[in-house]
Amino acid sequence: MNKKKTLAVCGMLACLVAALFPGTARAQYRGPVSYTAPVFALDAPGAYANTPFTPDVEHMLLPWERVVKKLNSYGIGIVIDYTSESAMALNGGHPGDAAYTHQIGAELDLDWEKLIGWKGLIMHAVFVNRAGHNLASDFGDASLNGFQEIYGGGGNVGVHMVYAYATQDLFSKRVQIAIGKMPVNIDFANSFLFCTFMNKSNCGIPKSLTRGAAGFGTYPGSTWGMRVRYWPLHGVYGQAGLYGVNPYLNSNRYDRTGFNVSTNLYTGVYVPVEIGLVPSFGPNRLLGHYKMGFGYDSSQYRDVYYDAQKRPAVVTGQPYRWTTGKTQLWLEGDQMVMRNGKGAMDGLYLLGGMVRNEPGSGPYLYQFYAGVVDRGMFRARPKDMFGIEWSRTVVSPDLQASQWLAYDAGRSLPGKATYPQSDIQTLEVTYIIHAFRGLSIQPDYQHIWRPNLQRNKPQIDALGLKIHAAL
Structure with a gap:
């Protein structure tokens, strides 16, 4: 290839990179935290930069907003919010059952460059109060x-x-x-679109990553850890972390307040690695987020099928054997396909993903999800949001085989199951009404197939209402 052709090819590649992964000149499209999520700043890259030092929040009270903006100029970020979620079952054997739960959150962020001149150092802390009742427990789920x-x-x-x-x-x-005491999910396998929805299966992260896998600590639990992220160019990043594993988080055995900083009940380390792409397409800068991740937990877990002699523990009556190490894999993506405004969420997004867990030492094998989120679909309501999400989670085949042996023998099953578990599916349709500055009201509908992953349980329809207010 002669010099002119080489320069031409290099020029085309440079244009392609510039088009898909634009630089800081277009940083107005960086991704925020979800507008309707309970307060906490995801540290995952939303667009072409790391998370800003404090969330850009719309406040209900203008005098308080002016105080906060003034504090921001000095390097102090404060966010206080309230979230309630209420749900009522329409059928499923418990028609009319209803439940309410809430969270009051407070976030404190400190930019030490503005405070004392230490360039690039930012600190984050979040505190919450939670209370209420879990409707799923009424169904033995x-x-x-x-x-x-x-x-x-x-x-x-x-x-x-x-x-x-x-x-x-x-x-x-x-x-x-x-570095600090932090959940894994503020950095890995998350999306600022997930908490558009009210169902627990995907908010924060796909929950099969953390249920039965203590290494992937998730909000509001945290362990000591660290994470390193590297941007080789705008819109492309790689990151890896090292976190303590504590299977007793939020329990009386360790501490339910989150203020315990000891490592005496840690059982190992969790090492996640993730590669991400944040492209932007076309003249409307259609933003996308794509990530592939892998996690390894060094802790010991009980096998769900075998005893120490590699025989079915249900048959022999011996304890389930201990296994060392657990792996996880996640593939996730979302892409804006139509823009309605200048913000990172102002448009129609398609999202989907898959999680695979190790079946020998955990309750789940696969989780799949897909959905649609649209902000500003009606010109007269530019801050309203609409969402549809479907999720399917498949039980570990090893666990299912063990449960069938126990069921046929007339023995009790784990996880409140009354029948061998197989899979569960959820479908959610939600609409977020921007009622007032800093206030959203969200009517919600959910349909659940096979609650608690049991085919002998009736399907459930439920209506929900979420209210989110930022002081």
């Missing part, structure tokens, strides 16, 4: 399904510390290091 995603760890205590950690930018922000 102990699976990853939940009609109210904010129900769970951190409940029934006055103040629960979710995380406290620091990030340091290096080499003109091409490298960022995070």
Whole structure:
């Protein structure tokens, strides 16, 4: 190839890279936290940069907003919000059963460059109060399904510390290091679209990554850890982390408040690795997020089928054997296909993904999901959002085989199951009404096939209502 042809090819490649992964000149399309999610800043790349030091939140009270903006100029970020989620079953054997749960959240962010001149150092902390009742428990559903995603760890205590950690930018922000007490899911396998929805199966992360796999710690639980992210060019990143594994998070055995910083009950380390692409297509800058990740947990877990002699434990009556190490894989993507405004969420997104877990030492094998999210679909309602999401989770075949042996022998089954488990599917349709600045009201509909992954349980239809308000 002669010099002119070489220059031409290089020029075309440079144009392609510039078109798909534009630079900081178009940073207005960076991804925020979800507008309707309970407050916490995802540290996963939303677009062409790391998370800003404090979320860009619409406040209900203008005097308070002016105070917050003034504090921001000094390097202090404060966000206070309230989220409630209520759900009522229409059928499924419990028609009329209803449940309410809430979260009051407070986030504190400190930009130490503005405070004392330490360039690139930012600290984040989140505290919550959670209380309420889990509607899924009325149906004997102990699976990853939940009609109210904010129900769970951190409940029934006055103040629960979710995380406290620091990030340091290096080499003109091409490298960022995070260290502190933090969940894995603020960095890995997440999407700012997930918490558009109220069902627990996908909010934060696809929940099969953390249910039965303590290494993938998720909000509001956290362990000591660190993460390193590298941007070889705009819109392309790689990151890896190292986190402690604590199977007793949010329990009385360890600590339900989140303030316990000891490692005495840690059982190993969790090492996630992720590669991500954040392209932007066409003159309307249609933003996408694509990621592939792998995680390894060094802890010991009980096998779900074999005893120490590699025989069915249900048949022999011996304890299930211990296994060392657990692997996980996730593939996720979302793509805006039509733009309605200038913001990162102002348009029609398609999303989908897959998770694979190790079947020998956990309850789930696969989880698949797909959905649609649209913000600003009606010109007269530019801040309203509409979403549809479907999810299917498949039980571990090893666990299913063990349960069939126990069921045929007339023995009790784990996980509140009354019949051998197979799979569960959820379908959710939701509409978020931007009622007032800083206030959204979200009517919601959910349909569940095979609650608790059991084919002998009737399908459930449920209506929900979510309210999110930022002070």
